[in-house]
């Protein structure tokens with residue numbers, strides 16, 4: 001590949017003699033030439049710019065000087081490409097803050113060019129007719145930007161383009177896998193964080209999973225970290241992700257980081273309910289409870305249960321005791337107040353704590369936290385919100401430090417819920433009766449231990 005850099009500051013490109021770029025040039029993988037634009041001026045002062053037509057601040061680079069320069073540089077013979085008979089692919093790249101964003105896709109595409117000429121403007125840019133002219137002469141012309149900020153000239157952006165393209169050429173980067181596994185590669189996620197020796201540094205430890213030697217676990221952990229990083233730093237990248245490429249675990253991780261991709265893109269927030277939110281919780285509780293009941297349960301029984309147990313008064317009482325009763329809410333993160341779309345209620349102790357008849361020595365201990373409610377509106381089925389909410393509720397129990405287990409009951413016929421809890425580390429250990437509006441139902445009782453790392 002031939003690269004020509006045209007600039008009034010050719011010294012900027014001394015950096016191309018260094019490191020990987022220098023080696024690529026020595027190895028003959030790329031032939032780089034740097035040109036001083038003033039070589040193509042014809043006046044005593046070697047003028048390259050003039051005042052803008054139409055007025056305004058700054059100076060504009062003259063098309064006549066650029067035209068002479070680019071005619072000559074774009075005419076450079078390219079012997080290697082000419083052998084096949086096909087005309088060489090010559091690309092004119094013009095860095096400008098007003099350009100299209102430079103992407104990894106563009107860099108990959110440009111590895112197929114035979115020649116890239118980068119025309120570096122200064123001042124307020126280059127007369128528009130220059131790119132118009134070469135485009136009309138059937139050159140590929142790309143006016144590109146390297147980010148949403150303004151530079152004094154295109155030289156730094158030219159270095160960026162050259163490095164992004166040349167490192168992708170065969171034989172430049174020693175290990176081709178390191179080009180595949182990085183941020184902005186095919187996966188569409190940012191890369192996971194990396195760690196090396198020493199294991200312990202200034203009181204900070206390398207995450208234990210990376211020392212486990214369990215490659216499956218390491219892979220899974222790294223993917224989770226990629227998802228969380230992308231959600232926090234580049235949520236815009238999630239818009240371009242194929243939601244079908246994300247499994248339910250991926251969606252739960254993203255929801256935990258506040259980003260939802262299915263059934264539609266949304267931002268969510270999970271937080272502790274405030275004492276004044278009893279009415280909102282009661283409305284949500286009444287709306288979501290029926291879906292957890294078996295189909296044969298009489299409607300009246302369900303309604304009786306709701307009007308006895310899921311009232312504003314009941315939730316107001318719970319919210320008045322935040323040390324014992326933990327209510328988490330999920331909201332869509334939109335400007336202005338929105339109704340919650342999901343909630344959990346966990347009793348850590350006190351009046352609503354786990355019923356003593358649920359104790360099973362060796363399995364369910366006295367003083368386990370009791371996850372009494374975990375509901376998300378049906379519209380958000382498959383979003384990952386429920387999993388994120390459940391994990392947040394368990395983490396909340398762990399942070400409070402009072403309980404070493406979380407226990408819950410769910411109807412024996414509710415296979416979906418049972419599979420959900422098992423996927424989240426809960427184990428079925430026994431059964432219990434659960435009375436809904438006077439009708440006796442049978443629940444599976446599931447328990448999850450809170451591990452040392454969670455506490």
Ligand code: 6GU
Pocket residue numbers: 094095096097099144145146147148149150151152153154157
């Ligand atoms: Cl490519 N050029 C200039 N002058 N400013 C920029 C840029 C390019 N990309 C972002 N800002």
